[in-house]
Amino acid sequence: MDPRWSAEAGASRGFYSDDNRRWTARAGGQYRARLARPRVQVEYVWSFTDFDSPSRSYFTPLNGVRHAAGVSVNGWADRASLDWGARYKFTPLFSSNFPDLFIHSWSGWVDLVLFGSIPAGVDGYYSIDNNQYTTWGVTASASVRW
Numbered sequence: 001m002d003p004r005w006s007a008e009a010g011a012s013r014g015f016y017s018d019d020n021r022r023w024t025a026r027a028g029g030q031y032r033a034r035l036a037r038p039r040v041q042v043e044y045v046w047s048f049t050d051f052d053s054p055s056r057s058y059f060t061p062l063n064g065v066r067h068a069a070g071v072s073v074n075g076w077a078d079r080a081s082l083d084w085g086a087r088y089k090f091t092p093l094f095s096s097n098f099p100d101l102f103i104h105s106w107s108g109w110v111d112l113v114l115f116g117s118i119p120a121g122v123d124g125y126y127s128i129d130n131n132q133y134t135t136w137g138v139t140a141s142a143s144v145r146w
Contacts, residue, residue: 004030005029005030005031005032006029006030007027007029007030008026009025009026009027009028010025010026010027011025011026012024016055016058018055018057020052020055021051022049022050022051022052022060023049023050024047024048024049025048026045026046026047026048027045027046027047028043028046029044030042030043037075037076038073038074038075039074039075040071040072041071041072041073042070042071043068043069043070043072044067044068044070045066045067046065046067047065047066047068048063048064049061049064049066050062050063054097061093061097061098062095062096064095064098065093066091066092066093066094067091067093068089069090069091070088070089070090070105071088072085072086072087072088073085073086080112081112081113081116082110082111082112083112084109084111085108085109086106086107087105087106087107087108088104088106089104089105090102090103091103091105099131101131102129103127103129103130104128104129105127106126107124107125107126108124108125109121109123117144118142118144119141119143120140120141120142122139122140122141123139123141124136124137124138124139125137
């Protein structure tokens with residue numbers, strides 16, 4: 001039941017087949033609240049990405065600054081072999097060659113074991129930005145063990 005903190009930082013370099021190059025620096029952290037169940041976690045990540053030149057084939061934010069703040073909740077029930085969770089993230093992205101983007105993302109999952117031997121689950125996600133661009137998906141899965 002102790003609170004948990006974590007932090008990370010990193011840098012990366014990318015090379016593309018059209019001779020474009022990218023570099024990224026990022027830093028962020030997470031805090032897990034002092035609760036046994038449900039587990040609540042908040043996070044924040046800042047990143048800076050720059051490309052040598054814009055591309056017509058893929059998203060190339062020049063001098064791109066991205067902030068991502070999120071909160072997630074998850075829990076479990078041992079007796080029912082149940083695991084569940086939900087997450088919300090807000091991500092603004094600013095760059096010198098694209099209009100500002102503000103993205104809202106939600107995701108959730110439920111996993112359980114049926115009849116003591118059939119793992120099954122449902123996962124879903126939905127996101128929308130300030131241009132009304134949406135993405136979503138639902139996945140159902142199951143397998144049999146013997």
